[in-house]
Amino acid sequence: MPRVTSQDVARRAGVSQSAVSRVFSGASASKTTIARVRAAATELGYRPNVLARSLITGRSRIVGLVVAHLDNQFYPDALARLSEALQARGYHILVFLAADAGAGTQAVIEELLDYQVDGIVLASVSMSDDLAARCEAAGIPVVLFNRGQDDVRFSEVTSDNFDGAARVAAFLAGAGHRRIAHVAGWLGASTGRDRLAGFRAGLAEAGCDLLGVEAGNYRRDTAADAAERLLETVAPDALFVGNDHMAFAVLDRLRHDMGLRVPEDVSVVGYDDVPMAAWPAYGLTTVRQPSGRMVECAVEVLLARMEDPARPPQRIALESTLIVRGSARVRPGPD
Amino acid sequence: MPRVTSQDVARRAGVSQSAVSRVFSGASASKTTIARVRAAATELGYRPNVLARSLITGRSRIVGLVVAHLDNQFYPDALARLSEALQARGYHILVFLAADAGAGTQAVIEELLDYQVDGIVLASVSMSDDLAARCEAAGIPVVLFNRGQDDVRFSEVTSDNFDGAARVAAFLAGAGHRRIAHVAGWLGASTGRDRLAGFRAGLAEAGCDLLGVEAGNYRRDTAADAAERLLETVAPDALFVGNDHMAFAVLDRLRHDMGLRVPEDVSVVGYDDVPMAAWPAYGLTTVRQPSGRMVECAVEVLLARMEDPARPPQRIALESTLIVRGSARVRPGPD
DNA sequence: CTGAAAGCGCTTACAG
DNA sequence: CTGAAAGCGCTTACAG
Numbered sequence: 001m002p003r004v005t006s007q008d009v010a011r012r013a014g015v016s017q018s019a020v021s022r023v024f025s026g027a028s029a030s031k032t033t034i035a036r037v038r039a040a041a042t043e044l045g046y047r048p049n050v051l052a053r054s055l056i057t058g059r060s061r062i063v064g065l066v067v068a069h070l071d072n073q074f075y076p077d078a079l080a081r082l083s084e085a086l087q088a089r090g091y092h093i094l095v096f097l098a099a100d101a102g103a104g105t106q107a108v109i110e111e112l113l114d115y116q117v118d119g120i121v122l123a124s125v126s127m128s129d130d131l132a133a134r135c136e137a138a139g140i141p142v143v144l145f146n147r148g149q150d151d152v153r154f155s156e157v158t159s160d161n162f163d164g165a166a167r168v169a170a171f172l173a174g175a176g177h178r179r180i181a182h183v184a185g186w187l188g189a190s191t192g193r194d195r196l197a198g199f200r201a202g203l204a205e206a207g208c209d210l211l212g213v214e215a216g217n218y219r220r221d222t223a224a225d226a227a228e229r230l231l232e233t234v235a236p237d238a239l240f241v242g243n244d245h246m247a248f249a250v251l252d253r254l255r256h257d258m259g260l261r262v263p264e265d266v267s268v269v270g271y272d273d274v275p276m277a278a279w280p281a282y283g284l285t286t287v288r289q290p291s292g293r294m295v296e297c298a299v300e301v302l303l304a305r306m307e308d309p310a311r312p313p314q315r316i317a318l319e320s321t322l323i324v325r326g327s328a329r330v331r332p333g334p335d
Numbered sequence: 336m337p338r339v340t341s342q343d344v345a346r347r348a349g350v351s352q353s354a355v356s357r358v359f360s361g362a363s364a365s366k367t368t369i370a371r372v373r374a375a376a377t378e379l380g381y382r383p384n385v386l387a388r389s390l391i392t393g394r395s396r397i398v399g400l401v402v403a404h405l406d407n408q409f410y411p412d413a414l415a416r417l418s419e420a421l422q423a424r425g426y427h428i429l430v431f432l433a434a435d436a437g438a439g440t441q442a443v444i445e446e447l448l449d450y451q452v453d454g455i456v457l458a459s460v461s462m463s464d465d466l467a468a469r470c471e472a473a474g475i476p477v478v479l480f481n482r483g484q485d486d487v488r489f490s491e492v493t494s495d496n497f498d499g500a501a502r503v504a505a506f507l508a509g510a511g512h513r514r515i516a517h518v519a520g521w522l523g524a525s526t527g528r529d530r531l532a533g534f535r536a537g538l539a540e541a542g543c544d545l546l547g548v549e550a551g552n553y554r555r556d557t558a559a560d561a562a563e564r565l566l567e568t569v570a571p572d573a574l575f576v577g578n579d580h581m582a583f584a585v586l587d588r589l590r591h592d593m594g595l596r597v598p599e600d601v602s603v604v605g606y607d608d609v610p611m612a613a614w615p616a617y618g619l620t621t622v623r624q625p626s627g628r629m630v631e632c633a634v635e636v637l638l639a640r641m642e643d644p645a646r647p648p649q650r651i652a653l654e655s656t657l658i659v660r661g662s663a664r665v666r667p668g669p670d
Numbered sequence: 671c672t673g674a675a676a677g678c679g680c681t682t683a684c685a686g
Numbered sequence: 687c688t689g690a691a692a693g694c695g696c697t698t699a700c701a702g
Contacts, residue, residue, distance in 0.1 A: 052695035076411040114385040256615035280591035387679035
């Protein structure tokens, strides 16, 4: 079962192999040539070998995606949007799952490079400076998604994590909370750090202290443990959790294991506004990251740099919105 | 920024280009050659161009994955497992999102073929007979994941949907339920049909009738509406829902919109046992599909047929397990 | 507009 | 073991 090649089509259509190539690569050809080639191609079931084309054009039309935390609904959702946006532009996605950080990621990116990907999206994953240089040298643009990095050679698309968290602080303080704690994300990356810093700043602005912080590291169990520890040590009446994924775990622990009422005993606020946050079982007050627009921006930035590698990296932080649902008290309580 | 090629390495190492190729493709070479080539390669930062290699070997080491329903936790989870299993074997995943069925899928598969993928995994997605023939002709194995099909040219990996659903029937009947209805999945595919048929058979076995069936089509809103309609028309006291993803929506609707208690007023059972089913907010009694083993099987089947295209397609149905949690009553009620 | 030819970066018989 | 050469299936100047 040998593949049908442009040679086969050429013979059948009675034209040269170059003619066949021209027809399929959209170069100019006479109407008759086009017709004969197309006819022969359909008869034979011919489709150009994209790999061979890539070898010569130097563009694979493949974008590499490295993503972690697929159990956090935010990422499958982003993956779906990214796939759609890229498919619409004739690109395809080679996916790699990776841990948050570490050596695995580097290996994965090298493999991506081996496949001559035209660009790389790093969703909640970082890469070493050394590799960054390699990508630069190879002219392959990289965009960080939902994560920032100091290295200015990368483009990044995030939401305004600092501001979003600050708004949560103002909201909680405005609802009369004074004993406020934070279950942070992973403080090894900017997203977690910015949210913490913004929250602290917002609290200060409102004349509040941050009662306590524990890292949840974006893991359900770690986050629930952190929340429990905070409850037991500093007894907060409001908890800002670093993302929705952790907030669900915190809510579960509070309600079902610790017998607390939300928001009567404790207010809980998340970050992301994944679809599940709107499900009645949770009704989570949270900060909405505009994931659709974030993906669009990431794609735009990537394509722009693919067209013109000389273009400088962009760092985009989109606005976020506080979505008020039932998991946090809205006005000062009766006491 | 021209890419470093094997020519460059050859020059630097003072050997022929073929020697470089041999070192990197694992063919035999003398120790000194290997050493010199490796040294030159690292100095230059050389890595073989996988696309060029694929062109000549005829194997891309890319597996295409077409997947729908990424909002159903079952699929991101399967994707993660698949990625891990394939990566461990040196394969990579080109992902496409697709609708359940329809013309889009066909286009997507053609694109996969263009990329010379070595195999295709269709997760909850089907393909036309015509395309099937094309894949066969090209010698590209296809495996259906979590979906069966009549066409025997495909391999498929599912769980024993008929038996699993029959076990749910026995369980519900054993708990004293007599008014039992079903919110089905999508009856356009075998998975949904098998679960319905198995449920019906199990009920008959227990001397029960199936009070009513409505299609939920694996969508949250459709499923919740279906459940509500069943409640209003035939007033069941137990509902078997075609998968967990829909069951969560049904639970939400029952509890939060209709003010019903689960399982006191209605028992609810799902299918899949996605991680969320164990979360305390839901505590869903459900049938566990062994997704880890399903993925392993899919990979094995695919690799086996990639090595030997003459091997006949395999159809595997793994055993499933009923997982009892709190969403369904366990013994006959007081009335 | 069209064909012959070179070449993309590799692998792999084929001689030596 | 090693190098020269052919070839994988395309695209793209180059002449005509």
